[in-house]
Amino acid sequence: MTSKQKIEKNKSFHDIDSKKSRKSNPSINSLDINEHLELFRKMYLIRQFENACGQNYANGNIRGFLHLYSGQEATGVGALSSLKDSDYIVTHYRDHGHALARGLDVNRSMAELFGKKTGLSKGKGGSMHLFDASKKFMGGHAIVGGQLPLAAGLSLSQQYENKDGITICFFGDGSTNQGIYHETLNLAAVWNLPILFFLENNKYGMGSSIDRVRAGGLDFFPAMNTYEIPSMEVDGMDVLAVKEATEIAREKILKDKKPFFIESKTFRFVGHSYADGQKYRNQDEVTMWEQKDPIIVYPKKLIELKITTNREINKIKSEVDNIISDAIKFASESEEPSLNEIYDDILAE
Ligand SMILES: Cc1ncc(C[n+]2csc(CCOP(=O)(O)OP(=O)(O)O)c2C)c(N)n1
Numbered sequence: 001m002t003s004k005q006k007i008e009k010n011k012s013f014h015d016i017d018s019k020k021s022r023k024s025n026p027s028i029n030s031l032d033i034n035e036h037l038e039l040f041r042k043m044y045l046i047r048q049f050e051n052a053c054g055q056n057y058a059n060g061n062i063r064g065f066l067h068l069y070s071g072q073e074a075t076g077v078g079a080l081s082s083l084k085d086s087d088y089i090v091t092h093y094r095d096h097g098h099a100l101a102r103g104l105d106v107n108r109s110m111a112e113l114f115g116k117k118t119g120l121s122k123g124k125g126g127s128m129h130l131f132d133a134s135k136k137f138m139g140g141h142a143i144v145g146g147q148l149p150l151a152a153g154l155s156l157s158q159q160y161e162n163k164d165g166i167t168i169c170f171f172g173d174g175s176t177n178q179g180i181y182h183e184t185l186n187l188a189a190v191w192n193l194p195i196l197f198f199l200e201n202n203k204y205g206m207g208s209s210i211d212r213v214r215a216g217g218l219d220f221f222p223a224m225n226t227y228e229i230p231s232m233e234v235d236g237m238d239v240l241a242v243k244e245a246t247e248i249a250r251e252k253i254l255k256d257k258k259p260f261f262i263e264s265k266t267f268r269f270v271g272h273s274y275a276d277g278q279k280y281r282n283q284d285e286v287t288m289w290e291q292k293d294p295i296i297v298y299p300k301k302l303i304e305l306k307i308t309t310n311r312e313i314n315k316i317k318s319e320v321d322n323i324i325s326d327a328i329k330f331a332s333e334s335e336e337p338s339l340n341e342i343y344d345d346i347l348a349e
């Protein structure tokens with residue numbers, strides 16, 4: 001039985017045996033080689049983008065806060081690969097991975113981090129505010145949990161205007177102790193909004209481990225019973241599992257006309273932000289999660305199964321490395337925003 005059938009069989013999505021779904025190999029044969037390579041390409045693009053951001057932060061080209069997505073690539077790429085052009089995306093401040101997975105321009109993303117005029121938000125938003133309405137990518141939000149009601153509003157517009165599509169809202173475990181999290185879940189359930197709540201549970205909110213700050217255990221998805229929102233857990237280090245889970249969730253949302261909740265168990269390999277000594281976790285834990293690194297594990301599996309070759313993987317890597325070098329060049333050579341524009345695009349009521 002495939003994991004999809006297994007999930008369908010469950011009346012309640014809360015019953016899913018997470019251990020089995022983690023071990024299962026969801027749909028490796030249901031994708032063709034190009035789809036596999038595209039998933040790998042996107043994950044590798046994100047990792048290299050983040051590595052380049054780290055270097056350019058250290059040398060002063062990028063300023064302000066910098067939160068890297070390294071380690072969580074399978075989650076962002078898996079989820080966004082199952083969405084359609086008609087779907088809205090709203091996310092938190094750890095947003096570079098989602099932006100690149102959605103296909104936002106790499107040069108303009110990097111230029112935004114460099115604070116340049118050519119950036120996605122004209123250089124005035126920076127790392128936490130990547131935005132591209134033409135791709136229905138509605139930010140990049142710095143206030144923890146602040147994106148949840150915005151996403152609910154977008155999904156309400158889809159419902160009200162009878163538009164095709166759903167809204168996906170990414171958020172971290174840290175936002176689940178914000179009042180607005182519970183308010184949004186409640187209202188979305190009451191109004192039957194076409195929204196996919198997508199929790200990236202990386203076990204830490206800054207230096208706070210969830211077992212220190214959460215009542216009710218390490219799993220968040222069972223609590224969705226309270227809101228009567230169907231939910232499921234997925235291995236966030238397995239791009240295929242996340243892709244499949246999101247596909248199922250999207251179909252369910254549109255068919256049943258109800259919200260859905262996915263909890264993706266993942267891990268950030270780096271500190272909360274660039275300047276984080278990580279004294280709150282030990283190296284053994286990091287090393288354990290690094291064994292699941294999707295940038296290593298996924299191509300290894302594809303090569304073992306003879307779906308692709310080492311040569312093909314290396315070719316993708318060198319193409320991506322060139323894209324990143326070009327993006328750094330583009331960002332470095334772009335102009336700063338002019339002082340005359342400082343008050344443009346600002347709305348205060
Ligand atoms: C309302 C609010 N409170 C506090 C902060 C400071 N802050 C920034 S990130 C963060 C932790 C969020 O953790 P989580 O949601 O788990 O996301 P992760 O960093 O793990 O991706 C906090 C407390 C903030 N930005 N907004």
Ligand SMILES: [Mg+2]
Pocket residue numbers: 172173174200201202203204205206
């Ligand atoms: Mg977290």
